[in-house]
Amino acid sequence: MARDGDINEPTREFPGYPTGDALASRADVTSDPAPGASRPTGGPARGLLWVLGAAALTVVVLLGVQATGILPDFRNPFAKEQTDRSQPPLLKSIQDLSRYVAAEGNFQVVVDLQNDRRNVPDWLLNERTLFVGAGSIEAYVDFATISDGAVVESADGRSVEIKLPAPQLGKTNLDLESSYVFAEERGLLNRIGDLVGGDPNRQQQVYQLAEERITAAARDSGLTQRAEENTRKMLEGLLRSLGYETVTITYTAP
Template structure:
């Protein structure tokens, strides 16, 4: 019998047939990117849950409030309010008029284009004017009752118009056009009182409108009705009110 060679494979171990073990299958296309994408989603979800939990704890006052390091802060350095004067008033405000005016103010230079040097402001001004009777100006003998006490005659000073009160909460600038040199001048040396001219013009227009609106006549009528009701309750059957010239 012939002897087997020592270098020949035997059947004592698996794979002795000479065949090599099969290689593992290659990963599916995109499998690695899908796995990393899922991991990123898990991390983001955990971070979101942590933020929600911290906000919940802050809402329930279990944690101190977080302060924004870039939050806007306001510092009030206003000094104490000084009392300048006290004035006793004896005015009876009998009527009030509310007005609105559109001011279109333009300032320019001759022979200079507006785009280079010029300014135009469109401003809507809202204000009110009171009409009052100053009882402090009533002189002696202004109230003359009859002997039987059934009627009385009262002489009052004519109603006056108060100062125009421009309501800045209801007033606003619609449009403002400025030339190139005006814009440069504002950057170098801005005038904080520039709008005062527009405000004064609005007040002047409202004052003029109040004088022409019959507001003083309404004040006369309202004052007369007030005195008739007041003195009528005191037993006077007839109340005559006359006004002196202003």
């Protein structure tokens, strides 16, 4: 049987709750690491790297989703945009034409143009352009230059004679959609000059040379002879339908 004195004694001791002073002292102890222990470093920097990496990954995923067409209705926030700030066209003149276009020739020319300096190596100063130019040129008869008395009808009204000006070649039209620069070589100084202030009309010389080559080729191609034949056939068919049995077409020298 237990003694009376043992009844009022606790069987074990409960841990006491720490007071404010005890908590402060404990925080001081835990905040200072032991000598030789390493502190955790790079917390904010590591978090910033994670944020940037996640943003870059999001951009790549969005671009890939639009490129593959998985979500066709998805609007890419980084889509390419084009702004046209061109001014409205200005009408400068109107001309009344009385030309009969009787033939048209389509040509293609390869221009190999090089601009360099004597006694200077090409790697330092050189401009060489290989340009493929495509263009067309028309051959026409200008009816506006027909003089009085150019049309002579016979007394019986069965024959007619017409004198026409010789066919001419129009201006060469260079097709920029079908023309392209095949190759281009530029020296070191030329490339530096492009970075500082490039010449926007640098290709103009190549275009002009291509037009001159096409015009020369059209003169030697027999295009004007084809225009004469086509004009003659057109007028003969037209006048015969009006009742003329004999139609004579002659061309005067320009």
